Amino acid sequence: GENVEQHPSTLSVQEGDSAVIKCTYSDSASNYFPWYKQELGKRPQLIIDIRSNVGEKKDQRIAVTLNKTAKHFSLHITETQPEDSAVYFCAATSFGNEKLTFGTGTRLTIIP
């Protein structure tokens, strides 16, 4: 089955700086990679996703990159703001698969 590793487990960044979270996956059949954000005491929510037919996707201050050869994908947050403080989870699956495999999460803290 799929195995997803996520690093770092914790990350502190000065407000306004960039943050990068990295994930690796094991199953070469995986082709869909979503990212979920969980604010303190809340439920995880999808913030961005990428399919394996593209190498990068952006949505305002967040972007995700994918390297299929190396089997890793990353979340990039630019111009970080206090509301970016949360736990971020990456996941991997094949498109249409009913199960997602999650990474262990990264707790991002934005320092004012």
Add this chain to the structure above:
Amino acid sequence: DAGITQSPRHKVTETGTPVTLRCHQTENHRYMYWYRQDPGHGLRLIHYSYGVKDTDKGEVSDGYSVSRSKTEDFLLTLESATSSQTSVYFCAIMDWAHSGANVLTFGAGSRLTVL
């Protein structure tokens, strides 16, 4: 939030007692899931359902059972709770409407403490 309701939201129980968590959805989604969230382990799949009376195990199913007698309800049962089952439990549905991608929408979570 896809009309997902979890109950109870908080529960404290004693070791050895049975516990049932309920997930109710109002939008007729076929796929429903139970995850547990623990520090350092992320979100781990316990069981999932792909239709009424159709369920399958996830990666951490030992000590848990599920039932789905109606499309809208997915129950998670701990037959004899143990302290290792202290966790936050999330129900989720799979929403295929997001450009056909497999997007999970989570409920608000149920915090279970086993003393």
